Amino acid sequence: MSASDSFDDLRDLYQEVILDHGRKPRHGIRLDDFDTTAKGDNPMCGDRVQVWVKFADDSIGRVGFEARGCAISVASADLMAETVQGRSKTNTRALFAAFREMARTGICPVCDPSLAEPIERLAPLAGVHEYPSRVKCATLPWHALIAALDGAKEASSE
Amino acid sequence: MNVMTNPVAFDVVRIREDFPILKQTIRGKPLVFLDSAASAQKPRIVIDAMVHAMETQYANIHRGLHWMSERTTEAYEATRDAAAALMNANDRSEIVFTGNSTGAINLLAHSYGRGVLKPGQAVVISGMEHHSNIVPWQMLRDAHGIELRIAPVTDAGELDMDAFEALLEDGKVGLVAITHMSNVLGTITPAERIVKIAHAHGAKVMFDGSQAIVHRKIDVQALGCDFYVWTGHKLYGPTGIGVLWGRKELLERMPPFMGGGDMISSVTYETSTWAAVPHKFEAGTPAILEGIGLKAAIDYVQTIGYDAMAAHEASLTEHALARLATVDGVRVLGQAQDRGGVISFTLDKAHSHDVATLLDRQGIAVRAGHHCAEPLMRRFDLDSTARASFGVYTTHDEIDALVDGIIRVREFFQ
Numbered sequence: 298m299s300a301s302d303s304f305d306d307l308r309d310l311y312q313e314v315i316l317d318h319g320r321k322p323r324h325g326i327r328l329d330d331f332d333t334t335a336k337g338d339n340p341m342c343g344d345r346v347q348v349w350v351k352f353a354d355d356s357i358g359r360v361g362f363e364a365r366g367c368a369i370s371v372a373s374a375d376l377m378a379e380t381v382q383g384r385s386k387t388n389t390r391a392l393f394a395a396f397r398e399m400a401r402t403g404i405c406p407v408c409d410p411s412l413a414e415p416i417e418r419l420a421p422l423a424g425v426h427e428y429p430s431r432v433k434c435a436t437l438p439w440h441a442l443i444a445a446l447d448g449a450k451e452a453s454s455e
Numbered sequence: 456m457n458v459m460t461n462p463v464a465f466d467v468v469r470i471r472e473d474f475p476i477l478k479q480t481i482r483g484k485p486l487v488f489l490d491s492a493a494s495a496q497k498p499r500i501v502i503d504a505m506v507h508a509m510e511t512q513y514a515n516i517h518r519g520l521h522w523m524s525e526r527t528t529e530a531y532e533a534t535r536d537a538a539a540a541l542m543n544a545n546d547r548s549e550i551v552f553t554g555n556s557t558g559a560i561n562l563l564a565h566s567y568g569r570g571v572l573k574p575g576q577a578v579v580i581s582g583m584e585h586h587s588n589i590v591p592w593q594m595l596r597d598a599h600g601i602e603l604r605i606a607p608v609t610d611a612g613e614l615d616m617d618a619f620e621a622l623l624e625d626g627k628v629g630l631v632a633i634t635h636m637s638n639v640l641g642t643i644t645p646a647e648r649i650v651k652i653a654h655a656h657g658a659k660v661m662f663d664g665s666q667a668i669v670h671r672k673i674d675v676q677a678l679g680c681d682f683y684v685w686t687g688h689k690l691y692g693p694t695g696i697g698v699l700w701g702r703k704e705l706l707e708r709m710p711p712f713m714g715g716g717d718m719i720s721s722v723t724y725e726t727s728t729w730a731a732v733p734h735k736f737e738a739g740t741p742a743i744l745e746g747i748g749l750k751a752a753i754d755y756v757q758t759i760g761y762d763a764m765a766a767h768e769a770s771l772t773e774h775a776l777a778r779l780a781t782v783d784g785v786r787v788l789g790q791a792q793d794r795g796g797v798i799s800f801t802l803d804k805a806h807s808h809d810v811a812t813l814l815d816r817q818g819i820a821v822r823a824g825h826h827c828a829e830p831l832m833r834r835f836d837l838d839s840t841a842r843a844s845f846g847v848y849t850t851h852d853e854i855d856a857l858v859d860g861i862i863r864v865r866e867f868f869q
């Protein structure tokens with residue numbers, strides 16, 4: 298195949314940001330020093346993720362994760378870890394609700410102005426809404442994170 | 456190629472004309488459907504048979520005395536004759552209609568499992584079963600004290616015949632329930648040898664023919680097995696109808712599975728007596744239209760002929776394996792000597808779900824996941840694979856499109 302081959306038809310879901318975070322996740326490590334952790338499991342496709350959280354005062358100080366799954370789930374976990382750093386638990390939950398909405402509909406929901414910037418950062422994942430069976434890949438790490446914040450060991454699947 | 460040297464002419468272009476759906480475009484590209492092992496597409500004559508029945512004669516069967524009920528009963532029962540002929544069954548009453556393979560295996564596990572097998576006996580399955588040939592036996596194990604034994608799979612993806620035979624040596628095995636063709640590896644299991652070994656140790660044999668019946672002529676008398684199950688929707692027929700074939704003397708020894716209308720001979724509040732086989736196992740209004748559609752599907756494959764279908768699929772499979780072997784980073788799961796048109800593979804740079812989604816962007820439909828065979832995935836240290844599977848309508852060009860598509864996915868992830 299020639300080097301000039303265009304991948305335009307493949308890019309709508311797999312934007313460069315997603316490929317990049319899927320390939321080289323920055324936060325894809327198990328935290329040794331953590332306050333809470335939880336696992337998420339998608340039995341339909343075998344994707345598995347575990348999330349570790351270290352708090353700093355009342356907000357999220359750091360998130361690390363280990364994921365076994367597709368590029369979408371790894372990229373989503375990595376973007377999540379990056380985006381929730383420094384946020385309160387309440388704000389993180391609100392961000393998850395907005396993100397889930399976006400993953401399902403493709404539309405960035407009207408939300409609290411404080412969420413506009415982080416939602417923008419997660420927007421490359423909005424393309425999953427066209428693939429209903431892949432939406433869970435993007436939301437799985439978030440379910441694990443919310444379970445960890447709730448003190449549950451496992452995310453209940455959707 | 457010179458037509459004279461190719462007597463079993465297989466005109467795939469003409470065959471594709473029989474399948475209306477193949478004219479579809481997907482995301483603006485011609486549909487390349489490589490997921491027939493999950494469920495096959497339907498030829499026009501199957502669609503028409505069902506529509507025609509609804510438009511001209513539809514009524515409930517086996518119970519009406521009016522013209523429409525009689526016509527519909529005839530059409531539905533003609534499917535039993537067609538299925539018996541398809542499998543070379545001794546007698547039409549050996550064909551029990553179920554909802555699908557899963558329904559047939561559950562019927563057997565319940566009825567033969569609890570009614571004939573005794574606690575302390577064992578059932579042998581293999582390490583390459585679909586969940587539908589695992590879970591019903593686990594349920595039997597837990598409810599009825601039956602031991603479940605697993606015959607291992609070799610690295611090549613074949614049944615380990617020595618280990619299989621060793622499992623039978625203590626004489627406790629009452630039933631061997633094994634796939635005739637793996638829906639993941641494409642492996643066709645050595646059915647005659649399995650039967651010989653099982654019978655020598657006093658065990659009956661059931662084959663899960665869900666995949667095999669699509670690719671090979673099944674002759675239950677030649678195989679010598681005791682039960683054989685398959686599902687209509689993979690054989691170009693409708694969903695909602697499957698077949699349990701069993702030797703008549705065994706079916707007669709089995710108690711009914713579900714109670715209700717159609718399966719009785721007489722009912723009082725004190726007691727009921729059962730109808731004769733196969734009706735004893737067919738409680739309730741069946742999938743009438745689907746049954747009628749299945750007859751058309753059986754006629755369709757009989758007209759093409761198993762020899763021609765098998766030769767076409769062997770040629771496709773050989774072509775696909777040869778081309779995939781040239782692609783860096785592709786690993787094909789299983790190298791069985793005897794195999795049908797199902798190929799599972801992984802790609803080093805991309806997860807199988809990403810592969811499937813990116814092939815879908817190119818109009819190519821494959822399946823990705825554990826294929827309802829989690830224990831087999833674990834056997835090969837995998838969570839999932841992508842799987843391409845072929846049917847009568849698959850072309851060599853489609854295989855080339857698949858391989859080119861995989862190469863693009865790999866470059867994309869580079």
Ligand SMILES: Cc1ncc(COP(=O)(O)O)c(C=O)c1O
Binds near residue numbers: 634637638665
């Ligand atoms: C080998 C095998 N066994 C059993 C089944 C179950 O078939 P069904 O879902 O029609 O019951 C399938 C297909 O899904 C299969 O491939």
